Amino acid sequence: GTPLKHDELSDMLMMSLVGPVVYDLKASWLQERGYLAQARLEIRYLDYTTPKSRGMIYHEARKELLVQNTKRNAKIAYDILYAIKDPNTKLLVLTGNSVDIAEGIAEELEVLARPLTRKLGFSPFTMVTGKTNSKKVAKAFDDLRKGNVRCVVTTKLADEGIDVPGINTLFLVGGGKAYVSTVQRIGRGLRTKAGGAELLVVDYFTLGNKYMEKHDKQRLKTYEDENFFYSIEVNHAP
Numbered sequence: 001g002t003p004l005k006h007d008e009l010s011d012m013l014m015m016s017l018v019g020p021v022v023y024d025l026k027a028s029w030l031q032e033r034g035y036l037a038q039a040r041l042e043i044r045y046l047d048y049t050t051p052k053s054r055g056m057i058y059h060e061a062r063k064e065l066l067v068q069n070t071k072r073n074a075k076i077a078y079d080i081l082y083a084i085k086d087p088n089t090k091l092l093v094l095t096g097n098s099v100d101i102a103e104g105i106a107e108e109l110e111v112l113a114r115p116l117t118r119k120l121g122f123s124p125f126t127m128v129t130g131k132t133n134s135k136k137v138a139k140a141f142d143d144l145r146k147g148n149v150r151c152v153v154t155t156k157l158a159d160e161g162i163d164v165p166g167i168n169t170l171f172l173v174g175g176g177k178a179y180v181s182t183v184q185r186i187g188r189g190l191r192t193k194a195g196g197a198e199l200l201v202v203d204y205f206t207l208g209n210k211y212m213e214k215h216d217k218q219r220l221k222t223y224e225d226e227n228f229f230y231s232i233e234v235n236h237a238p
Contacts, residue, residue, distance in 0.1 A: 027190065028227040036190040039199040040231040041223060044079075046072055047236070048208035061209035066175050067100045070108075076173055076204065077108035083169055084124045084150040085116065091151040092144070092167050094158060094185050096174025099129045102153050105173070109153070125151035159184045166193055172203040177218035186228050201229070 015021075030036040048065050056064065066072065076093075083089050095101040106127040117123050126149050128140045137157065141164055143149045155174075158164065159181060167189040176182070189199040205216040223229060 026227050027186075031190075031230075034192065034196075037192050037197070037199045039186070039190065039201055039229050041229040041233070042200065042202045043205055043220070043232065043234045044202060045205045045207055045234070045236045046075060048072070048206065050208065053208040054210070056209050056211075058211040061211050062175070065206050065208055065212055067098050068104070070104065072204070072206070073101070073104040074108045076171065077105050077112055079202070080105070080109055080125065080151055080153075080171065081112045081116065084113075087147075087150070089150050089169055090144060090147070090167050091169040091171065092158065092164060092188055093151060093153040093171040093173060094188070095153070095155050096176050096181070097156050098174055099131065099155055101174060102127055102129050102155050106153050123149065125149055125153060127153040128157065129155045130157055156181070158188060162188075164188055164191075166191070168193060168197050168199060170199060170201045172201065175204075175206065175212065175215055177215040179222055182219050182222045183226060186223075186226075190228075 027036055031038050048069065048071070053061065053065060080091065080093060083091055093102075093105065095105070106125075109125060113124060126140045126143065128137045132140075140149070140152050140154075141158075141162060144152050144164060145166060152158075152164075170186070170189040172185055186201060189201065193199075203216075203219065205220075206212040223232070
């Protein structure tokens with residue numbers, strides 16, 4: 001669990017009720033003993049640096065570089081397609097609190113995946129958000145468990161409370177810096193898997209604005225502090 005929020009006031013309130021931390025159990029301890037899946041992290045840097053982007057305030061930068069960035073959506077959709085060509089892939093794509101990113105990626109993927117869809121006779125991916133009715137949401141995750149689809153694109157809907165065992169690939173595409181959300185999202189894929197398969201986590205870091213880069217560095221610090229990954233690889237994607 002993640003009872004402490006790395007927020008001074010929230011943590012003080014928690015400890016006033018239950019007392020101080022007695023023991024801090026790291027994910028790496030559980031991984032070494034087989035209770036959680038081994039995991040490796042791949043960071044893919046996407047560079048959208050322009051003179052304009054460097055001076056954007058946070059909300060402008062998030063809108064233009066993340067939420068409504070069609071080039072970024074297309075790149076991520078291509079990476080998803082490459083991953084789901086493998087029939088053993090069970091991929092969860094988390095866009096954080098942005099329905100727009102989820103819809104943008106799904107729109108690009110719909111076009112890119114048409115040849116694969118024709119070959120398989122079914123769509124290898126689906127998208128669900130907070131706007132999706134509960135029956136369709138339940139079916140989407142059930143299909144992923146059973147292998148009827150290879151990828152679910154979703155929002156913070158899946159940050160907690162959704163049972164998705166067997167996930168072997170996790171794409172984190174929504175940015176952000178919050179400690180609890182970062183930890184919870186990694187936890188979506190840390191269930192142990194048949195045959196001891198590991199988890200691949202891909203996080204997209206966005207160059208071009210100081211606020212986006214600051215958030216990326218904060219997520220990386222969380223990854224390093226929590227010691228989730230036995231390997232961290234950095235790629236500067238085109």
